[in-house]
Amino acid sequence: MELDFERCYRAVDSRDQRFDGCFYTAVRTTGIYCRPSCPAVTPKRQNVTFYVSAAAAQRGGFRACRRCRPDVAPGSPEWDARADTVGRAMRLIGDGVVDREGVTGLATRLGYTERHLNRMLTTELGAGPLALARAQRAQTARILVETTDLGLAEIAFAAGFGSVRQFNDTMLEVYAQSPSRLREKRPITRGEAGVINLRLAYRPPLHATSLLGFLGARTLPGVDEVDDLTYRRGLALPHGTGSVALRPADRWVFATLRLSDVRDLAPAVARCRRLFDLDADPDAVDTMLGADPALAAMVAAEPGVRVPRAVDGFEMAVRAVVGQQVSVSGARTTLGRIVRAAAADDGSGGTDGLGPSGPAPAPASTNQLTGFPSAAVVAELPDSAFGMPAARRATIRALAAAVADGKLDLEPGADRSETTARMQELPGIGPWTAGYVAMRAIGDPDVFLPTDLAARRGAAALGLPDSAKALAAHAERWRPWRSYALIRLWRAA
Known part of the structure; x- marks a missing residue:
C-alpha cells in the first residue's frame, strides 16, 4: 500500500492522533520509529520514511520509540x-x-x-x-x-x-x-496470579454510553454483565478460559484480564479490541454519515458511536437466531435457559502494560463468568434446554453442528460473503440473521438490515423513509459504513 508523503507528514507535524496505527514514522538519523502523534520534536522531511506497519519499520532496522510506544497504537x-x-x-x-x-x-x-x-x-x-x-x-x-511477576x-x-x-x-x-x-x-508488584492489567488504545472519540448500553441490555447471567460503566464477560480462548473487565476512559479502555494460561494474552486482547470496535476510524465514519441531513444532528450530538461486536462468533449466531421476531428481553430469557442447561450438563456453574496507575482488579464476580457454551455442547443439549418452537430449535442444532464440524467459520478471519452464503443454506436462517452475524461476529462494516423493525422505527423518527425498499435505497449513500448507520437507527428508535 502506497502512502502519500505530504499527507503523512502533515499528520505528524500536527500530532494527529486519528492517524495512530494507520502508518508509522521512521527517523533515519535516530533509528527510531514513532506513531504520528508522538510528542517529540517533528523530524525534518529529509530524515523521514513512512511505513504501513510496525513490523515493516522493525524490518527496516528501526526500534520502537520509548516515549510514544508505537507498538501499542490502535490497529489499522x-x-x-x-x-x-x-x-x-x-x-x-x-x-x-x-x-x-x-x-x-x-x-x-x-x-x-x-x-x-x-x-x-x-x-x-x-x-x-x-x-x-x-x-x-x-x-x-x-x-x-x-x-506480571x-x-x-x-x-x-x-x-x-x-x-x-x-x-x-x-x-x-x-x-x-x-x-x-x-x-x-518498571518494577512490578506481586498481585493475583493470572491477572494482567492493560490499557487498550483507540482513536477518539469513543461513545462509551452507546456501547455499554447496547451490551448491557443483552447480558446473560454467567456470560457477561455491566456495572458502574464496566463491562465484564467470560472468555473461551485457544489454551483455556479467562474473563475480562473493560472500563472505557479518555483515550484508553482499561482492561483487567484473568487467564488460566498466559499464552492466551494476545488472542484475549484481540477479542477485547474487536468487541469494543477499538480499531475503527470514527472520523471517517462520522464524516460520511454526518453528510446526510437526517443523521447530521445525531452524529454531532453523539460522535464516535461504534458497532458492538463479539468475542465468540458462534455465540453471536445463536443470539441472532434466538432474537428473530422476539423482544430483547424475550431473547435473554431463552438464551439464559440454554446457558443454564449447558452449565448443568457439564457440572460447572494497540495494548499497553500499566504500572501503579492502572485499574484496580475486577471484582470477584468476574471469576464466575464462564462465557457461552461451545457449539459441540449446544448441539448435544436436550429439547428441554431450548424453550422455543421445534423449527427454531432445529436451526440452532444445525448451526451448532456446522460450527462444531468446521463446516462454518464464524470468526473474524472468515470470508464474509462465503460465510453469509453458507449460513443461509441452513434451515431457518435468512438474510436478516446472516447479516446480523456478519456485522457483529465477522466485523463487516457495511451491513444494512432494511427489514429490521427497530431500524425502520428509527428511520421514521429521523424523517427517513420507513418502508424496507425505500430505506434500503436511501442507505446506499451510507456505504461503506452502513453497519454504523444501522446502530444509529437503532438508537433513534
Missing part, C-alpha cells in the same frame, strides 16, 4: 474493515494463529500457498506473516514483562517465542533493551 482501521485476504490475514495473525499453527496453518485457513501469502502481505504491509507475528510477540512479551523464560514461551535466545534477541532489537532491563525500568 483499513485492515480491520477490509474483507480481502490481507485484511483477513491481519485479523488471524492478531488472534495468534501463526503462533499456534504456523504460517502453514494461516495459509491453509486463507486458501493460499505460503509463498503467495507472503508475497501479498509483503507487498501491502512491507513485511511477511512471520515478521508481523514477531512484532506481535514482542508486544505481548513486553506486557508480560512489565505487568512471571519468570523471563516463562514469558518467552507464553508470548510465542521458540526459545529464550530468540526472545532476548527480539526484545533487544525491537526495544533496544533486554527483557531484564525492561523489568527494572
Whole structure:
C-alpha cells in the first residue's frame, strides 16, 4: 500500500492522533520509529520514511520509540474493515494463529500457498506473516514483562517465542533493551496470579454510553454483565478460559484480564479490541454519515458511536437466531435457559502494560463468568434446554453442528460473503440473521438490515423513509459504513 508523503507528514507535524496505527514514522538519523502523534520534536522531511506497519519499520532496522510506544497504537482501521485476504490475514495473525499453527496453518485457513501469502502481505504491509507475528510477540512479551511477576523464560514461551535466545534477541532489537532491563525500568508488584492489567488504545472519540448500553441490555447471567460503566464477560480462548473487565476512559479502555494460561494474552486482547470496535476510524465514519441531513444532528450530538461486536462468533449466531421476531428481553430469557442447561450438563456453574496507575482488579464476580457454551455442547443439549418452537430449535442444532464440524467459520478471519452464503443454506436462517452475524461476529462494516423493525422505527423518527425498499435505497449513500448507520437507527428508535 502506497502512502502519500505530504499527507503523512502533515499528520505528524500536527500530532494527529486519528492517524495512530494507520502508518508509522521512521527517523533515519535516530533509528527510531514513532506513531504520528508522538510528542517529540517533528523530524525534518529529509530524515523521514513512512511505513504501513510496525513490523515493516522493525524490518527496516528501526526500534520502537520509548516515549510514544508505537507498538501499542490502535490497529489499522483499513485492515480491520477490509474483507480481502490481507485484511483477513491481519485479523488471524492478531488472534495468534501463526503462533499456534504456523504460517502453514494461516495459509491453509486463507486458501493460499505460503509463498503467495507472503508475497501479498509483503507487498501491502512491507513485511511477511512471520515478521508481523514477531512484532506481535514482542508486544505481548513486553506486557508480560512489565505487568506480571512471571519468570523471563516463562514469558518467552507464553508470548510465542521458540526459545529464550530468540526472545532476548527480539526484545533487544525491537526495544533496544533486554527483557531484564525492561523489568527494572518498571518494577512490578506481586498481585493475583493470572491477572494482567492493560490499557487498550483507540482513536477518539469513543461513545462509551452507546456501547455499554447496547451490551448491557443483552447480558446473560454467567456470560457477561455491566456495572458502574464496566463491562465484564467470560472468555473461551485457544489454551483455556479467562474473563475480562473493560472500563472505557479518555483515550484508553482499561482492561483487567484473568487467564488460566498466559499464552492466551494476545488472542484475549484481540477479542477485547474487536468487541469494543477499538480499531475503527470514527472520523471517517462520522464524516460520511454526518453528510446526510437526517443523521447530521445525531452524529454531532453523539460522535464516535461504534458497532458492538463479539468475542465468540458462534455465540453471536445463536443470539441472532434466538432474537428473530422476539423482544430483547424475550431473547435473554431463552438464551439464559440454554446457558443454564449447558452449565448443568457439564457440572460447572494497540495494548499497553500499566504500572501503579492502572485499574484496580475486577471484582470477584468476574471469576464466575464462564462465557457461552461451545457449539459441540449446544448441539448435544436436550429439547428441554431450548424453550422455543421445534423449527427454531432445529436451526440452532444445525448451526451448532456446522460450527462444531468446521463446516462454518464464524470468526473474524472468515470470508464474509462465503460465510453469509453458507449460513443461509441452513434451515431457518435468512438474510436478516446472516447479516446480523456478519456485522457483529465477522466485523463487516457495511451491513444494512432494511427489514429490521427497530431500524425502520428509527428511520421514521429521523424523517427517513420507513418502508424496507425505500430505506434500503436511501442507505446506499451510507456505504461503506452502513453497519454504523444501522446502530444509529437503532438508537433513534
